[in-house]
Amino acid sequence: MGSANSSSTDRRARIEEMRRAEQARERRNRVLVIAASVVVVAGLVVGGVVLVRSQDDKGSTTAASDSSGKGRFVTGKDGVKTWEGKLSRTHVTKPVKYASEPPVGGDHNPVWMNCDGDVYTEPVKNTNAVHSLEHGAVWVTYNADAEKADVDALAAKVKKTPYTLMSPMDDQKDPIMLSAWGHQRTVTGAKDPNVDAFFEKFVQGAQTPEPGAACTNGLSE
Helix, strand or coil, X not given: CHHHXXXXXXXXHHHHHHHHHHHHHHHHHHHHHHHHCCCHHHHHHHHHHHHHHHHHHHCCCCCEECHHHHCEEEECCCCCEEXXXXXXXXXXXXXXXXXXXXXXXXXXCCCXXXXXXXXXXXXXXXXXXXXXXXXXXXXXXXXXXXXXXXXXXHHHHXXXXXXXXXXXXXXXXXXXXXXECCEEEECCCCCCHHHHHHHHHHCCCCCCCCCCCCCXXXXXX
């Protein structure tokens, strides 16, 4: 019990340190934005490029294939499925056809879903949520078969846990699933001890491609 409490305390301290670093980065970014705003010509050029790319993307509804389709899940003794294969990390603005639902990584939108204990009552775009996983978030998803009591209890847990998010996902095969970058498992309900174990291991865990990256200032709906 003492070891578990120590581990939890260490994890909270690590997350708080990362959040302080994130806030410092945001302050530096605001200074840079103000300084860069005086470079009008450069801003217009960049804006023009972004506008052209945005128009090109909106003109196509074809989902891009994701290279993660070349891999496969391998289930460990603890019930956690680990993706064996390269998970690409290219920023794209088109929809992506992922190899799993929910996805556990791959090409994704340049903007992440807010994952600072955010609970969404409507489905979110996979491409934005995958970016959150890249930042070290755990994504809790559920379908219509999940018990309301479990959904409510999991939502309460997510709301008090930085680097997590939660949303409904009608197309997933199991009622409640937990996903992190490259890892995923099904749980039986909110009281399943595997929920705490998954959070403990994968919230800002060793699998995180971009540890300490922001889980705020992204999309909120």
